Amino acid sequence: MDYIGHIRYRDKIGSSEFSKTVAKRVDNYFVERNISKHANAEMYFKSVLAVTLWITTYYILLTFSFSPASLIAMYIGHGFAQLFMTYNLSHDANHGAYSKSPKVNDILSRTFDLVGISSYIWRLMHNDSHHSFINVPGTDTNLMGPDVLRFSPGVIRQPNHRYQHIYASFIYCFSTLHWVLFKDFHLFFSKSRFGNRTIVRHDRKDLVFLLATKAFYYCYMLVIPMWYLDVAWYYVVLGFLVMHFFIGFHIAFIFQPAHITEGATYIYPDSDGYIHNNYLRHSFDTTLDFARKVPFANWVLGCLNLHIVHHMYSEICHVHYPDLTEIIKSTAEEFGLTYHEIRTTIGAYIIHLRWLKALGQADDPSVRENDTVATRNTRRHFSAATEMESLD
Numbered sequence: 477m478d479y480i481g482h483i484r485y486r487d488k489i490g491s492s493e494f495s496k497t498v499a500k501r502v503d504n505y506f507v508e509r510n511i512s513k514h515a516n517a518e519m520y521f522k523s524v525l526a527v528t529l530w531i532t533t534y535y536i537l538l539t540f541s542f543s544p545a546s547l548i549a550m551y552i553g554h555g556f557a558q559l560f561m562t563y564n565l566s567h568d569a570n571h572g573a574y575s576k577s578p579k580v581n582d583i584l585s586r587t588f589d590l591v592g593i594s595s596y597i598w599r600l601m602h603n604d605s606h607h608s609f610i611n612v613p614g615t616d617t618n619l620m621g622p623d624v625l626r627f628s629p630g631v632i633r634q635p636n637h638r639y640q641h642i643y644a645s646f647i648y649c650f651s652t653l654h655w656v657l658f659k660d661f662h663l664f665f666s667k668s669r670f671g672n673r674t675i676v677r678h679d680r681k682d683l684v685f686l687l688a689t690k691a692f693y694y695c696y697m698l699v700i701p702m703w704y705l706d707v708a709w710y711y712v713v714l715g716f717l718v719m720h721f722f723i724g725f726h727i728a729f730i731f732q733p734a735h736i737t738e739g740a741t742y743i744y745p746d747s748d749g750y751i752h753n754n755y756l757r758h759s760f761d762t763t764l765d766f767a768r769k770v771p772f773a774n775w776v777l778g779c780l781n782l783h784i785v786h787h788m789y790s791e792i793c794h795v796h797y798p799d800l801t802e803i804i805k806s807t808a809e810e811f812g813l814t815y816h817e818i819r820t821t822i823g824a825y826i827i828h829l830r831w832l833k834a835l836g837q838a839d840d841p842s843v844r845e846n847d848t849v850a851t852r853n854t855r856r857h858f859s860a861a862t863e864m865e866s867l868d
């Protein structure tokens with residue numbers, strides 16, 4: 477049963493040797509080099525590049541769409557420019573990781589709104605819910621997919637879920653289209669709970685901003701090309717749909733394998749709402765890295781593939797993640813802990829689909845044969861004993 481009360485981490489960082497050591501080493505990394513945890517010259521370059529690509533690909537869309545085929549190609553190109561901006565700039569800014577100035581983060585966080593995604597709803601969904609309580613069924617919004625998909629044992633299994641590993645990729649293709657057209661509005665106008673925050677009424681200024689930025693997005697993505705280009709309106713709609721088909725799949729391809737993966741750990745708070753762990757160790761246990769040794773993937777994806785460090789330190793700008801990942805990995809090895817990693821992006825996605833298959837065929841595939849209730853709960857809640865055992 478999902479816990480619906482206030483959820484807290486029972487332990488402090490200092491109560492775990494692993495978490496304490498990682499925290500100290502990460503702090504030392506910045507002190508020894510005398511560098512900021514926020515954006516550096518590389519990040520400024522990426523930011524300028526991201527905004528430039530967003531503008532120039534749109535300009536190219538309006539200038540070189542001579543035929544339906546070229547129009548669709550230009551939409552896809554512009555869609556990937558939008559993705560580059562959100563992966564590298566919007567995501568960091570919304571975590572407050574870009575700059576030490578909240579004002580700068582706030583301004584840059586609005587780049588999400590430029591591409592049709594409400595930065596306000598994103599922060600509630602991604603920061604307050606997902607980042608705060610990874611893989612906690614009923615609370616982590618990442619586990620709440622459409623009814624046809626089952627991402628956790630917290631969702632009742634339906635007969636069609638048996639085949640979800642076959643059709644999931646197709647459903648993913650509609651994720652961003654659904655997001656820009658419906659999801660933000662649905663979450664805004666329904667009385668939603670995000671992590672420990674239950675929002676009954678949103679501010680009027682948030683509503684005005686949501687409506688204004690959505691209107692801006694539909695206008696430049698649909699109305700202006702229909703009015704300006706010398707092609708039939710339905711080809712513009714088709715280009716828009718095909719673009720979302722590609723970027724919708726890509727977002728799922730990158731985000732889904734990081735937590736919903738084979739042998740994933742789902743954590744259930746106890747009856748008082750306590751997660752039996754500390755935040756750093758919980759993030760480490762429930763997250764997977766992939767393509768760590770592929771610098772191009774790190775650079776283009778805004779280090780979203782180095783997902784463990786992102787969850788442990790989302791307030792730090794992603795340009796520092798490759799170095800910090802090595803610190804976390806070597807510390808984990810010292811403490812005998814499993815650092816969850818897959819070598820390639822495609823490998824991580826295949827394993828994600830394998831886990832969807834398992835979730836479609838068993839109520840709780842994380843339960844192993846001969847499990848007693850006690851061992852299962854120990855594994856789910858993570859017991860400090862695991863860490864002590866590995867230190868021996």
Ligand SMILES: [Zn+2]
Nearest residue numbers: 602607786790
């Ligand atoms: Zn994040």
